[in-house]
Amino acid sequence: MPTVPNSPARQPRVQPPGVVCLDTALKALAGDARRGTWTATPLERRIAELLSMAAAGGGLPTVQQVRAALWEGAMTLIQENGGRFAALLADLVTVLEEMAVAPDGEDYLAxxxxxxxxxxxxxxxxxAPEGPDTGPGSGPADPGPADHAAH
Known part of the structure; x- marks a missing residue:
C-alpha cells in the first residue's frame, strides 16, 4: 500500500490509567494463582462469591456492588494475602467509574x-474448591480470561 504524503502517522493507542492498573494487577494475581503461589483465602472466596452472584444478571459488577464487597471484607480483606484481592477490586472500581464517565468510544471498550x-x-x-488446605494450590485452577458470559 503506498504511503500518502503529509498524512498523519497513527499513534499507538494509550490505555486509560485505570485500565493499565487493573490489567497489571489482574495479570500478576492470575499468573500467581495459576502457578499456585497465590491462593484465595476463605474470606476472599466468599467476597468473590457474593460479588459474582450480585453481578450475574448484568454481566459486570457495578461500582456500588464492588464497593459493597470491599466493605463486607473490611480490614481483614485488606490484610489477608497481602491485600492483593482487595487491591484488584479497588482497581476495578476505578475502571468502572471511568467507564461511567465515558460511556462510548475506545476508552469505554478498553x-x-x-x-x-x-x-x-x-x-x-x-x-474455586475449598480444600482442607488454604495454601498454594487451593485457589482458582484457571483464572484466565475464560468465557464467563453465562454467569
Missing part, C-alpha cells in the same frame, strides 16, 4: 474488556 476479564477471575475465585 475498560469493558479489562472489567470483563477481572470479573472472570472473580467468578473463578468464587468457584
Amino acid at each position: 475498560g469493558y474488556e479489562a472489567a470483563r476479564e477481572t470479573y472472570g477471575f472473580i467468578t473463578a475465585t468464587a468457584e
Whole structure:
C-alpha cells in the first residue's frame, strides 16, 4: 500500500490509567494463582462469591456492588494475602467509574474488556474448591480470561 504524503502517522493507542492498573494487577494475581503461589483465602472466596452472584444478571459488577464487597471484607480483606484481592477490586472500581464517565468510544471498550476479564477471575475465585488446605494450590485452577458470559 503506498504511503500518502503529509498524512498523519497513527499513534499507538494509550490505555486509560485505570485500565493499565487493573490489567497489571489482574495479570500478576492470575499468573500467581495459576502457578499456585497465590491462593484465595476463605474470606476472599466468599467476597468473590457474593460479588459474582450480585453481578450475574448484568454481566459486570457495578461500582456500588464492588464497593459493597470491599466493605463486607473490611480490614481483614485488606490484610489477608497481602491485600492483593482487595487491591484488584479497588482497581476495578476505578475502571468502572471511568467507564461511567465515558460511556462510548475506545476508552469505554478498553475498560469493558479489562472489567470483563477481572470479573472472570472473580467468578473463578468464587468457584474455586475449598480444600482442607488454604495454601498454594487451593485457589482458582484457571483464572484466565475464560468465557464467563453465562454467569
